[in-house]
Amino acid sequence: MAPETRVFGIRHHGPGSARSLGLALARFQPDAILIEGPADADPLVGYVAAEGMSPPVALLAYQPDSPAKAAFWPFATFSPEWVALRYAAEHGVAVGFCDLPASVCLAVTEEPGDRTDPLGILASAAGYDDAERWWDAIVESSSDADIFAAVNEAMAVLREHAEHPDDDGPESESAVPAGESGTAETESSSAATARIVVDAHTLRREAHMRQVMRKALKDGARRLAVVCGAWHAPALEGKLGPAAPDARLLKGMPKGKATLTWVPWTHSRLASSSGYGAGVTSPGWYHHLFTETEQPIARWLTKVAGTLRTHDLPVSSAHIIESVRLAETLAMLRERPLAGLSEVTEATRAVLCDGDETMLRLVSTELVVGEAMGSVPEGTPTVPLEADLRAQIRTLRLKQQALERTLDLDLRTDGGLARSHLLHRLRLLDIGWGRLTDSQVRGTGTFRETWTLRWRPELAIAIVEASRWGTTLRSAAEAKVLDLAADTNATVGKVANMLEEALLADLGGATDGLIARLESVAALDHDVTHLLSALPGLLRIARYGDVRGTDSAALTRVADSLLVRSCAGLPGAVTGLDTDSATALRTQIDAVHLALSARDDEWATGTWLSTLQTLADRDDVHGGIVGRAVRLLCDAERIDAEESGRRLSAALSVGRTAPDKAAWIDGFLGGRGLLLVHDRNLLSLIDDWLCGLDEAQFVATLPLLRRTFGAFESGERQAIGQAVRNGGPTTPAGSGTEYDADRGTLAMRAAAEILGVLR
Structure with a gap:
């Protein structure tokens, strides 16, 4: 018996094609099968049936x-x-x-492919304005082992009119062959008038497919089945002819090294909207059609109802029944054998969503596209770094999921701390599985972290790229952070940030090197703003190091050194600053002051406050910085309310411009209006100054004051306004006040009884 070859032109990710192909293979009973895909992936075929292999992959x-x-x-x-x-x-x-090897595809410098959309042309000829809906109506809603002959014939007719690179017309622009996807868009005005082009790269791919077919037949295949995109089927059917022309076509193609493996994939990445060239618009719907053969429409609309209910939207059984009836009626009116996606979508919109497009988009995102994620077997070839990641994921009982989920970690527990270390190491390696977010847990403190996790298929490439740093996550992260710190352009702030990240990731092997690098960079960096930017992070790590089990003694030594140098250089750095520079420096001063207050070290606090005192006593410094220095000294009780009032009065005196005065007030108040609520003397000084401004001065001052007072809480603004309306200041602090002794005695007695002092 002569060998027989059958070519099955399919649509990638088409459930109708898949079912029909299953029937056709069962009828044909081939002894060899060739599939469109990289020829050098043959060693990975054995993993298809392995335990743990679950598409999408x-x-x-x-x-x-x-x-x-x-x-x-x-x-x-x-x-x-x-x-x-x-x-x-x-x-x-x-x-x-049987397709071109990946080693060739990756070595090709240009981005090859056709822009021809054969399905769009056929759909237009059939009276459809949407190729997806046409294919859904003709193929996906039914199963027929004989459909491939008709599909191949249609493609053959189209290719008879195709232009080739040798034609007079210019070669088409590069793109993924739309005939394979059925969803790629063409830039032509319409599918009906689109040019049909077969580019040189497509011809080379088909030549390679024919060469692999010849080899399979030579190796003894008697019943060969070839599964390829429908656009390629006419080029592979019939007699293969001599191999020489194909060999000449393939001669000289670039070739490099390529490593192949299986990785998990997701339904959303199959969607054409994700940018994948051979994608489909509705992978969730197609998965349902393929897996649910009994009453697919009723089961689908039941899923829709369940999804809406999980979002607290009222959907009853009656809604489901009516939506099924509407979908089936629409299919009947349109002479379709089964309701398709367009019919069930219209039924969903009209019945289940009451015409609400927002609810319909929710259904589309969660069901029509969906977010199912596959898995691959444990023994799948991979880089050592990924093997280490998989092992840690199992140990820490984490799960790679395509949907976003929130993970709250308690760093006081061994498990929470270990998960935190893993996620911080991944972040250092630019493997963006998780990102730090604001915690939604009440009563959180420094011992808590909240992460938002989402696994994306392209992270597989990020893992491979990160593997050049080491074979384990710890060693790779340590090597990378040390390499970045060694950069000759690294500032003290950048090195300090990397040190903080290294401690958060528990990279003990890199800590000593980073601290030594920080000391050397800090010794050579004379920019006070760089030193100030590094201090808060270092002080924060030193304070909370014990919570994470890190050694912060050396870090404290470096922080103290930076503090001394910052305090020495700050008085010189504040001279001659414009408003923007002064505002930026004021933000750094605030951050350092807050970090030192949390540290609660007498020597460090005293050194810092002495420097602020020096700034507060100067007249040649931007008002925003002087005002902030006075405010911080007042908060630290280095100066009292009377002294701060005197300084404010001096800042508002004759001889200073209105913008200078406004900048001093902005620095002094610093977004906190409670000071004016409780100290009416200061409020009176500011009020009197504002009332004394002429129109030009008021107009010049208003933008800055609006920014200052706009930063107050609404309750603070209301209290300040009420105080001004009620007549201004009360008696200044420290003056005599009349008290009602009888009422005071009653209050003291009640308090004593509550505390149990009196019986």
């Missing part, structure tokens, strides 16, 4: 010396290629890939 290929140069070949449960792989595994049939 993807073949990942990357260049070992440049991991950023990578490509994916995704497969879902409803992908025809996956059906062919599973059929081969279950029936013991030889199977392999």
Whole structure:
């Protein structure tokens, strides 16, 4: 019996194609199967049937010396290629890939592909304005093993009118072959008038497919099945002809090194909106059609109702029944054998969502697209860094999920601390699985962290890229942070930030090197703003080091050194600053003051306050900085309310410009209006000054004052306004006041009884 070859032109990720292909393979019973995909991925086929392999998954290929140069070949449960792989595994049939090797694809410098949208052209000819809806109506809603002959014939007719690179017309721009996806958009005015172009790269791909087919037949295949994108089917059907022309076409193609493996994928990354060229708009819907063969419409709308209920939206059984009836009626009116996505969407909008587009978008995001995530077997080839990550994920009982979830960590527990270390190491390595967010847990403190986790398939490339730093997460993170710190352009603030990150990630092997680097950088850095920017982080680590089990003694020594140098250089750094520079420096002064207050060290606090006293006594410094220095000294009780009032009065005296006075007030009040609420003497001084301004001075001062008072809480602003309306100041602090002794005695007696002093 002569060998027989059948070519099955499919649509990537089409459930109708997948079901039809399953029926066709069962009828044809091939002894060898070739699938469109990188030919050098054949060694990975054996993992398809391994325990733990669960689509959606993807073949990942990357260049070992440049991991950023990578490509994916995704497969879902409803992908025809996956059906062919599973059929081969279950029936013991030889199977392999036949497209250009990944080593060639990654070495190609240009971005190849057609812009031809054959499905769009066929849909337009059938009277459809949407290729997705046409394919859904013709193929996805039914299963027919004979559909491939009709699809191949239609594609053959289109390719008869195709332009080739040797034609007079210019070669098409590069893009992913839309014939493979059925969803890629064309930039032509309409599908009906679109040019049909087969570019040179597509011809080379098809030449390689034919070469692999010849080899399979030479190796003894008698019943060969070829599963490829429908656009390629006409080029592979019939007699293959001599191999020489194909060999000449493939000669001289670039080739490099490529490493391939399986990685988990997600439904959202299968969606064409995600940027994947051969994507589909509704992977969640297609997965449902493929897996739910009995009453798919009723089951789908029941899922929709369940999703709406989880968001506290009222949906009853009656709603589901009516939506099913509407979807089926629409399908009948449109002469469709089964309601498709457009019908169930219209039924969902009209019945379940009451016409609310927001609710419909919710259904589309969570169900039509969906966020299912696959998994790969434990023994899948991978870089050592990823193996270490997988082991730690299992140990710490974390789970890679495609949907965002919040993780609250208690750093007082061993498990919480270990998870925190892992996530901080990943962040240092630019593997963005988690990001720190504001905690929603009440009563949180420094011993808590809140992370938002979301695993994305492209993180597989980030892991490969990070593997150049080491074979474990700890060693890789240590090597990277030390390398960054060694940069000759690293400032003291940057090194201090890296040191803080290293301690948060428990990178003990890098701590000593970072501290030594910090000392050397700080010794050479004479910019006070750099020193001030580094201090808060260092003081914060020194204070909370014990919570994370870190050694902060050396860090305290460095922080003290930076504090001394900052205090020595600050008086010179505040001279001649404009408003923007003064505002930035004031923010740094606030941060250092807050960190020192939390540290509660007498020597450090005294050194810092002495420097602030020096700034407060100067007349040649920007008013915003002087005002803030006075305010901080007042808060620290270095000067009393009477002295702060005297200084405010002097700042508002004749001889200073209105903007200077406004800047002093802005620095002094600093976004906290309670001082004016409780000290009416200060309020009176500011009120009298404002009332004495002429129109020009008031107009010049108003923007800064509006910013100052606008930063107050609304309650503070209301209290200040009420005080001004009620007649201004009360008796200044320290003056005599008449008290009602009888009422005071009653209050003291009541307090004593409550405290148990009197019986």
